[in-house]
Amino acid sequence: MECTNRQVAETLRLIGQLLEIREGNPYRVRAFMNGADAVDRLTRPVAELSKDEVVALGGVGEHLAAVVREVCETGSSTELETLRAEIPPSLLELLRIEGVGPKTVGRLWRELGITSVAELLAATEKGRVRRLKGFGTKSEAEIRRGAERYAASEQRMNRSTADALIAGLAEVLAPGRYVVAGSYRRGKATIGDLDIVSCEDPVALNPRLRLVADEVIESGERRTSIRYRGERVDVRFTTPDAFGPMLIYFTGSKPFNIKLRDRALLEGLRINEYGIAGRAGKDLRTFPTEAAMLKALDLPYIPPELREDAGEIEAAEHDRLPALVIADDLRGDLHVHSNWSDGTLSLAELAAEGERRGYEYLVISDHSATLKVAHGLSERDLAEQRHTIEVINRDSACRLIAGTEVDILSDGTLGFADRILADLEFVIASLHGGLRQDQDQVTRRVIAACENEHVDVIGHPTGRIIGRREPAAIDLGRLIEAAAAHGTALEINASPFRLDLEDTAVRAARDRGVRLSIGTDAHRPGELENLRHGLATARRGWCTADDVLNALPLDRLLEWTG
DNA sequence: GCCGTTTTCGGCCCGACTGTTTTCAGTCG
Secondary structure, three states: OOOOHHHHHHHHHHHHHHHHHOOOOHHHHHHHHHHHHHHHHOOOOHHHOOHHHHHOOOOOOHHHHHHHHHHHHHOOOHHHHHHHHHOOOOHHHHHOOOOOOHHHHHHHHHHHOOOOHHHHHHHHHOOOHHHOOOOOHHHHHHHHHHHHHHHOOOOOEEHHHHHHHHHHHOOOOOOOOEEEOHHHHOOOOEEOOEEEEEOOOHHHHHHHHHHHOOEEEEEOOOEEEEEEOOEEEEEEEOOHHHHHHHHHHHHOOHHHHHHHHHHHHHOOEEEEOOEEEEOOOOOOEOOOOHHHHHHHOOOOOOOHHHOOOOOHHHHHHOOOOOOEOOHHHOOEEEEEOOOOOOOOOOHHHHHHHHHHOOOOEEEEOOEEOOOHHHOOEOHHHHHHHHHHHHHHHHOOOOEEEEEEEEEEOOOOOEOOOHHHHHHOOEEEEEEOOOOOOOHHHHHHHHHHHHHOOOOOEEEOOOOOEOOOEOOOOOOHHHHHHHHHHHOOEEEEEOOOOOOEOOHHHHHHHHHOOOOEEEEOOEOOHHHHHHHHHHHHHHHHOOOEHHHEHHHOOHHHHHHHHO
């Protein structure tokens, strides 16, 4: 029985959600959710761990370890099957409606027999929901709006969409008086909603927010939520002298906040979004910055990208946080396309763009001819391009590195012969087709590419496109081992539509000593800007400058590629 | 269900906003 960590985590989550609807003990529900998170964070297959090793993860006790074992061995869980027999699993989709929680779902089901979003919409139309005790016309209307929005099926935003919203909001927010917090600030690849901490007076800001909002969800003097261009935006108000605790609170993650508060309780301190108080909630101390607040808790500053309760608090306690790679460490972009294949900029324009950004180098990595849709280069084109690059390099401050993004063909061979690859300064090998092959087949292909001595980097390793294409079924554990064994780097493709490898895999690779290569895969000038998204993913993967290929100076980079 | 530098029992992060309520439950972040 093949059983992935994702399946195990989903099973635990499912049990938790069904328990929640059945009016279970909320702490028991949380235990299942925590267990699911712990399994999600694992970089090894949970099926390979012993029961003791699973318990040692923390957050997983005897009972959950037994459930994990059962799921690994049988593919299911008797506890889950019992709950499924009792509660229609279709109720779970109702939980995803904004404003509808487990209590409401339970009552809608027991008292009105509602088991699906369609039935819920029908019931609101007939006014059945408003007749429930404790409900009224407003609650019914809100539930109806939520259900309609759910039916329109929203998904998480990519970082490009988030950036566009932030640029729009910048026109109503006072410059320098707010920070975009939440998962955006933590550098996540996808963002559910925008969280903003502002130290403007709500009396002044609320009316301006109302003006640009599609809808005001709620509005108060401490918190306001609006819908803006279809997305939810939450604003928390604070003052400069108490900015620290609010920023920590609103940056999250939620598990990070809970762990931090838990830890403070042991010291007899209570944390909330306003500061740190004594056990009785008295003597509130406020802090202007996050660092000052963390210092009061005997912790060093913890970068937002690490705040996932994935070991960072323990590392901070022992002063073993990694010195994360920063923007200034990056000396160039390791994956760029020119108009020789499907990019829009000429080589000279790219060199100028690199200079403007203060880059030491840019890797020109046009496609191989096998990728016909991208006007890939033939062997002859490549030789000509090489000549042009050499001419431009004579008087360019930004060195163009002659490379390619060679296609990994469906049989695992590459789109250029070895003798051609040997002449190039930098070789990225990427999958562009055959992404739906089964796990073993597609894994063998990328490992074969890793084993080729001329290949320096595996480009966008899983091929995912956020919200549009699932990652290929690659066994990342095997790929990372192969990359480690052959000294091949793995790419963090910095396009906000890819961000591939993803953060957890980056951390696993980094832990095995695999180098990461950040490349924008830019096809248009503005896309060189995307390097920062790749940087954020590297930081979420606990990377230091030593882990990142782009931090090498030109001579050492060329030495590394051989 | 998990957990322990007061604990193997009795806690479990903490607060804002809304609606339908006379004091709070539910949801959310």
